[in-house]
Amino acid sequence: MNRARAWHVLTLVVAVAALVLQTVLVFQGGRLLDDAEILPLGERLLRLVSYFTIQSNIAVAIVAAVLVANPAADGRGFRVLRLDALIGITVTGLVAWFLLRPLMNLTGVDAVTDTLLHIVVPLLAFFGWLFFGPRPRIGMSTIGLALIWPVLWLGYTLVMGEIHGWYPYPFIDVSELGYPRTLLNAAGVTVLFLALFALAALVDRKLPATPKGEPPRS
Numbered sequence: 001m002n003r004a005r006a007w008h009v010l011t012l013v014v015a016v017a018a019l020v021l022q023t024v025l026v027f028q029g030g031r032l033l034d035d036a037e038i039l040p041l042g043e044r045l046l047r048l049v050s051y052f053t054i055q056s057n058i059a060v061a062i063v064a065a066v067l068v069a070n071p072a073a074d075g076r077g078f079r080v081l082r083l084d085a086l087i088g089i090t091v092t093g094l095v096a097w098f099l100l101r102p103l104m105n106l107t108g109v110d111a112v113t114d115t116l117l118h119i120v121v122p123l124l125a126f127f128g129w130l131f132f133g134p135r136p137r138i139g140m141s142t143i144g145l146a147l148i149w150p151v152l153w154l155g156y157t158l159v160m161g162e163i164h165g166w167y168p169y170p171f172i173d174v175s176e177l178g179y180p181r182t183l184l185n186a187a188g189v190t191v192l193f194l195a196l197f198a199l200a201a202l203v204d205r206k207l208p209a210t211p212k213g214e215p216p217r218s
Contacts, residue, residue: 004071004132004210011124012064015057018116023048025113043164050160051168052153053096053117056088060125072134072210076145079137083146086129087196091150091189093122095169130203133210138201150193154186 026044039047048054063085066073096118157172167173171185 004128005068007124007128007132008064008067008071011121011128012061012068014116014124015061015064015121018113018121019054019057019061021109021113022054022117025110047166047168050157052088052150053092055149055153056085056092057117057121059085060089060121064125064128067128067132067134071132074134074137076142079139079142080145082129083138083142083197083200084149086125086200087146087193088150089122089125090196091192093118093126094192095171095189130207133207135204135207135210138197138204143197143201146197147193150190158182 026048027041029044059081063078063082066078154172157168158174161167161172161174165175167175170176171189172182174182177185
């Protein structure tokens with residue numbers, strides 16, 4: 001339990017540090033993740049919280065804080081949030097590594113912050129779940145509820161794009177790709193989510209239960 005709590009403390013500290021660094025860069029007028037535009041502060045902050053990367057790092061930080069207090073935490077809401085944080089940050093890492101990193105050329109604090117958000121936090125969150133659980137925690141209803149967030153994020157992103165003409169990631173940029181290609185890309189990411197949800201549920205059941213673990217509710 002002490003090792004689990006120490007890992008969750010590390011995850012919380014790194015996630016919060018990465019989010020604070022990125023927010024400071026936004027206030028200073030620096031580059032906003034992969035966006036080179038310098039915009040009014042209010043619009044920069046709106047764009048900041050619109051990134052799936054930022055939302056998934058916030059979810060990881062909240063989950064880590066809960067697990068610091070109780071490494072065997074449970075409850076329907078927590079199960080959904082933990083699964084969303086785990087899969088969301090995993091998708092963040094995979095998409096950033098394979099799709100976004102070749103397009104970026106960051107240096108200095110920008111590069112450090114990007115590495116924390118897209119590589120270090122995803123690795124800490126994944127291995128924290130793998131080594132320390134708590135498990136079992138993933139049932140079918142948890143997966144169904146966890147799907148709501150990425151679907152809502154996609155809808156929000158498309159609506160905001162229509163209003164402001166800005167999209168956070170090039171693979172869902174309707175202005176450049178058009179709706180058919182954008183929706184095809186979104187479907188591909190959705191399939192990735194479903195595959196990772198299924199894999200997480202399988203691993204959750206196969207690995208030994210952590211202390212105080214209960215069978216997942218249907």
